[in-house]
Amino acid sequence: MNKWIKIGVAVSALTVVGLIWLGVRTLARSQDEVEQTGSGQPDNFHTRINQKAQAAGQGEPGAVRALASEVVYSLAPKLIPDFTRGAMAERLARAEEHYRATKEGGIPEENVARMVNELADKFKAPEYAKTDKEQTRFLRVRMMRGLPHLVGQETEGDSISPIMSPAEAVAVALTMLQQKMYNEDYQMPAEDFKEHMRQKDAERRKERDKEKREGKGADKPRLAAKPRSDKHKKMRQIVTEGAAALGEAELLSLADNSLDTLGVRR
Numbered sequence: 001m002n003k004w005i006k007i008g009v010a011v012s013a014l015t016v017v018g019l020i021w022l023g024v025r026t027l028a029r030s031q032d033e034v035e036q037t038g039s040g041q042p043d044n045f046h047t048r049i050n051q052k053a054q055a056a057g058q059g060e061p062g063a064v065r066a067l068a069s070e071v072v073y074s075l076a077p078k079l080i081p082d083f084t085r086g087a088m089a090e091r092l093a094r095a096e097e098h099y100r101a102t103k104e105g106g107i108p109e110e111n112v113a114r115m116v117n118e119l120a121d122k123f124k125a126p127e128y129a130k131t132d133k134e135q136t137r138f139l140r141v142r143m144m145r146g147l148p149h150l151v152g153q154e155t156e157g158d159s160i161s162p163i164m165s166p167a168e169a170v171a172v173a174l175t176m177l178q179q180k181m182y183n184e185d186y187q188m189p190a191e192d193f194k195e196h197m198r199q200k201d202a203e204r205r206k207e208r209d210k211e212k213r214e215g216k217g218a219d220k221p222r223l224a225a226k227p228r229s230d231k232h233k234k235m236r237q238i239v240t241e242g243a244a245a246l247g248e249a250e251l252l253s254l255a256d257n258s259l260d261t262l263g264v265r266r
Contacts, residue, residue: 045074046146053150059100068093075174095166095265107169107263109136109162115261123242132190187231
């Protein structure tokens with residue numbers, strides 16, 4: 001198989017699972033940018049997903065299928081062919097309908113970590129490309145601000161349940177892959193992440209308190225686009241080179257295999 005054709009097939013397969021976000025964004029987004037816009041309101045794609053999730057609350061099949069389609073078409077890169085996104089949405093819709101009807105087929109947080117880490121190993125990515133259950137939980141809690149009708153719907157005691165619906169799991173997995181590709185806050189070994197975010201949150205609170213005392217910050221933009229980091233460039237190189245080294249059959253089955261690892265029933 002011609003080298004460049006092989007790489008093209010690889011990129012198409014990888015975008016299905018969200019690992020490679022090539023050509024979709026010209027600037028990396030910080031985690032806050034993923035969650036909401038500077039106005040403090042969820043941005044458009046989160047609004048659409050959240051509205052569909054709210055409409056699907058009663059489990060009506062048409063509404064559930066609309067939710068599955070919105071998750072795939074909003075979070076998956078536009079480079080993916082329509083027939084591929086359609087197949088993803090169809091599989092997710094079946095899994096979500098089954099889960100809502102039977103409460104069977106829920107997906108634990110560790111499956112997100114397992115899928116991300118499996119891809120990182122396959123492409124020989126550095127340790128900062130990997131995640132764990134705790135980092136996945138942290139991301140879910142952050143995502144609840146923009147997707148309250150999708151993320152964390154089930155509770156366990158005073159906290160959200162570690163079990164997710166298929167639609168939530170796919171949304172979280174795609175978002176985690178995006179963070180590992182773009183967001184410097186997530187581009188570190190999982191064991192260092194908790195302390196890093198604790199310090200960063202403390203710095204943000206201190207800055208907000210100072211602005212409040214000084215009467216500043218009301219007109220200050222909440223978000224700012226960041227240039228692509230060296231780690232993002234490295235991840236892009238690793239994915240491209242790793243894809244070129246994989247066999248054709250493995251590349252073509254990568255998306256379905258990753259959804260299998262995540263736990264989305266066929």
